[in-house]
Amino acid sequence: MKFIAAVLSASVVSALVLGTASAQAPALSPEVQKHIEAARAAGGTQYKELVEMVCGRVPDLVIPRPAAPAAGGGAQTDPPRATWYAEPVKVFDNLYFVGQTEYSAWAITTSQGIILLDAIFDYSVADEVEGGLKKLGLNPADLKYVVLSHGHRDHAAGAKYLQDKYKARVLMSAADYDMVEQQKQPWRPRRDMVITDGQRLTLGDTTLTFYLTPGHTEGTVSTVFPVRDGRNQHVAAAWGGTLFNFATNDGTPERINLIRTRIAMHRKSAERFRDIVTKVNADVALSNHTIYDGSKTKLPAMKTRKAGEPHPYVVGNAWVRRYLDVVSECAQAAEAGLSST
């Protein structure tokens, strides 16, 4: 994702909503603002950053801007390790964070091996996932499945390394296998298991359920699975793709149509997944970016948590639903902004 752009956009939205917009900042209609306010109300204290990041993309979608010249084609260099390395953290009895500072990879341990939810970057997978599992006393050779929420580099590029080295089976949606193949991504994994809607994956004593929740990409996958904290059982819901970064509005009818289609898709997926998390009574919300689910404070809190203290990741079903309300309200803000164009 384009992190800097998102932050800048978020500040535009904050300025507009707080009524401190500079004279040259384009106005968002009251209908758009109403949905952004609703997103803020839903996000409350728990998901403030999520609101800023997701609703922060709304101006890019609804305010037409001439297309920026294409970025230079020079090869991108990988960022230095000091800027992204994070220590692994045990989060539940069967769930471990093995991601980097901004991006999450979750290792689910079962009686028959490990399932990895997202594989982060090609440049960090060895350090964070392989190295992290070892640091936690787990064996990377036990990795049986690598589930990819979607086919962007920040979540999918590390999969090939695990596929090659540990013969882990890779799972992704057909649409996103197609996407990475069409884009000829150098890091793409070989097409292996294809995730379909409602599919279950059982390894030993643990079953994950996958839902196709298109929007962020056309084949984004969200996952539900059980987690344990001592004697307490919980249900985790991992929303697979968050930002509306599929396009910016260049004012052409084709682009506006594409944005309309994708944003409606995104909203419907959020609403449907909200129904699912309600039905399964999910009480843990997980993301693949550390900023969206509060991991930036929750991971450090895990390190100092004492037995019997509340678990920082157990937020309750209402907050899991509110997480998806934020996504839906921000999508509705964009839809409202596009309906007048």
Ligand SMILES: [Zn+2]
């Ligand atoms: Zn993405």
